[in-house]
Every structure is written in C-alpha cells, then in structure tokens.
Amino acid sequence: MSGRLSGKRIIITGAIGNIGKEAVRSFVAEGARVVIGDIDEHAGRAVVAEFGGATHFVKVDVSSEASVASLLAQGVEWLNGLDVLAQNAGLQRSGPITGFSQTDWDALFAVNARAHFFGAKHAVAHLKRSGTGSIINMSSLAGKRGGPGLVAYSASKGAVVAFTTALAMELAPDNIRVNAICPGWVDTAFNQPAIDFMGGANVQQQKIAALVPLGRQARAAEIAPLFVYLASDESAYVTAQSFGIDGGVYNG
Structure with a gap:
C-alpha cells in the first residue's frame, strides 16, 4: 500500500459492521493508527484482534454524551492526539x-x-491542537432522497447533511474539514429493517434493478476508499460536502 494515511490518528465509531470494518481495514492498510469505538465489546475486540497493534478498542454508547466524551478522551490518550474523527455508528x-x-x-x-x-x-479541541483535522460523518442517500417507510430514518440522516454543512463553515477557520458520506443501497445486514418493510430480498432486488442505474447494490469495500480520501491530505481543499455513493440514483 502507498501509506496515504501514514502517521494519521483516527477514531471511528460503528466499526464492527460491514462498512465500518472495511473502513478500519483501509485505514490500517494505509498506515493509520485507529481507535475503534462501539457498544459491542466482544465484536469490537475481535476487530482489534484481526487488525493488530495499530488498533485499539474503547466501548462507547454514542447516544450518551458522557460515553462519547470518554471515548474521545481515552482514544486521544492512546493515539497521543487526533487527526480524524469518523462517525459511522448508525x-x-x-x-x-x-x-x-x-x-x-x-x-x-x-x-x-x-x-x-x-x-x-x-473532538474539536483535540483537532485544533493538531493544527488540522477531518470529521467524516455518515449520512445516507435517504438523507437526500427519502422513500416510503423511511420518513424517520431519512429525517435523521438529512439532519446529518445539514449538520455537516453548518459545522464545516464553523470550523473552516481552524483548518478542520467536515464532510459526509451518503451511501445508497449497500449489501449489509444493516438494511434488513428496510428490506423487510419492502417485502423481502426479492422485492428489494427488483427495485434496485429498476432504480439504480448501475443495477446493483454496493459492496462495503466500495465505500471504504472514500473514508480514506476524506481522512487523507489529498482532500485538504474539500469541506462541507455530502458525497453520494449510490450507483447513480441521486443526481440532483
């Protein structure tokens, strides 16, 4: 690998699922050290065991401010600073x-x-001390384009898009970039509630074939490269963006 993230210190939440785990895999492969935050301690430690000494696990409940604050404090201590916060829990x-x-x-x-x-x-105080930084938020295609049965989910993900834009403007003077990733359909168990609502996997596949120009779901490994780009210095002039990875569904 090219070491695009050599020396980068990253904290990521939601790293035991398909997308998060692939992001960790890519971060480590590109030379970063990574703190994994998740509520599932057993699965989180299994990820650390898989990726080795460049990773460290901290249990976190992202719905609790005290727990998130503890994740940041413990993570920064282990990393000796912070360059990237990837917020992938969902x-x-x-x-x-x-x-x-x-x-x-x-x-x-x-x-x-x-x-x-x-x-x-x-995270902001730690990123300011680094002199630069990147916050990567996980939104969704649903945050830009809703659908039946997704009113609440779309509203929550749409909030992330607005939050990302506003926060990017606030933190730009501190050279902290803020961007969001908006995947469409990804082949992951995370989407099972939506699949069930649609009537099952066969119906889902029919709708994907009809609605997605590329005609298929994404693989989790196809989302991870955007995490790497946004964490790297290659994206030093990129902020306030919400990047779609959806096979061409949303083009507005």
Missing part, C-alpha cells in the same frame, strides 16, 4: 409514519444525528 428502523413509535423515532435521532453532535463537540 441505526435503521423502517415503517409507515402512522404506525411509527416515538421510541423508534427518538432512537434514530439519538444514534444517527445527536451522536454526531456529541462526537464533534468533544
């Missing part, structure tokens, strides 16, 4: 608005939107 719930519960609505916003506020709030 939650999926689907269903028609008339039957959607306040509990599920609040859970989506706690994990998909509010957690980004907590992470950024407690």
Whole structure:
C-alpha cells in the first residue's frame, strides 16, 4: 500500500459492521493508527484482534454524551492526539409514519444525528491542537432522497447533511474539514429493517434493478476508499460536502 494515511490518528465509531470494518481495514492498510469505538465489546475486540497493534478498542454508547466524551478522551490518550474523527455508528428502523413509535423515532435521532453532535463537540479541541483535522460523518442517500417507510430514518440522516454543512463553515477557520458520506443501497445486514418493510430480498432486488442505474447494490469495500480520501491530505481543499455513493440514483 502507498501509506496515504501514514502517521494519521483516527477514531471511528460503528466499526464492527460491514462498512465500518472495511473502513478500519483501509485505514490500517494505509498506515493509520485507529481507535475503534462501539457498544459491542466482544465484536469490537475481535476487530482489534484481526487488525493488530495499530488498533485499539474503547466501548462507547454514542447516544450518551458522557460515553462519547470518554471515548474521545481515552482514544486521544492512546493515539497521543487526533487527526480524524469518523462517525459511522448508525441505526435503521423502517415503517409507515402512522404506525411509527416515538421510541423508534427518538432512537434514530439519538444514534444517527445527536451522536454526531456529541462526537464533534468533544473532538474539536483535540483537532485544533493538531493544527488540522477531518470529521467524516455518515449520512445516507435517504438523507437526500427519502422513500416510503423511511420518513424517520431519512429525517435523521438529512439532519446529518445539514449538520455537516453548518459545522464545516464553523470550523473552516481552524483548518478542520467536515464532510459526509451518503451511501445508497449497500449489501449489509444493516438494511434488513428496510428490506423487510419492502417485502423481502426479492422485492428489494427488483427495485434496485429498476432504480439504480448501475443495477446493483454496493459492496462495503466500495465505500471504504472514500473514508480514506476524506481522512487523507489529498482532500485538504474539500469541506462541507455530502458525497453520494449510490450507483447513480441521486443526481440532483
């Protein structure tokens, strides 16, 4: 590998799922040291065991500000600083608005939107000390273009797009860049609630064939290179952007 992230110190949340794990794989392969934050301690430590001494696990509940603050404090101590915060933790719930519960609505916003506020709030001081930095937020195609059964999920992910733009403007004078990744359909268990709502995998595949110009879902490994780019100095002039990786669905 080319060492595009050599010396970079990265904290990532939600790193045990398909996309997050592929991001960690790419970060490490490109020379970064990575702190993995996740609520599933067993799975998180398994990721560390797989990728070795360049990684370190810290248990975190991203819906709790105190827990996120502790992740940042412990992560920065292990890394001896911070260059990149990748906020990948997410939650999926689907269903028609008339039957959607306040509990599920609040859970989506706690994990998909509010957690980004907590992470950024407690990362900024460390990124300022580094003299530069990158915050990578995970949104979704649904944050730009909603659909039936995705009202709550789309709202939470749309909040991330707006948050990313505003925060980028706020932190630009400190040379801290803020961008979002907006995947479309990705072949991951994360999307199972939406698949169930649509009527199962066969219906999903039919809709993907009809709606996605490239005619298929993405693989998690096809999302990871954008994490690397946004974490690297190659994107030093890129901020306030929400990048779609959706096979051509959203072109507005």
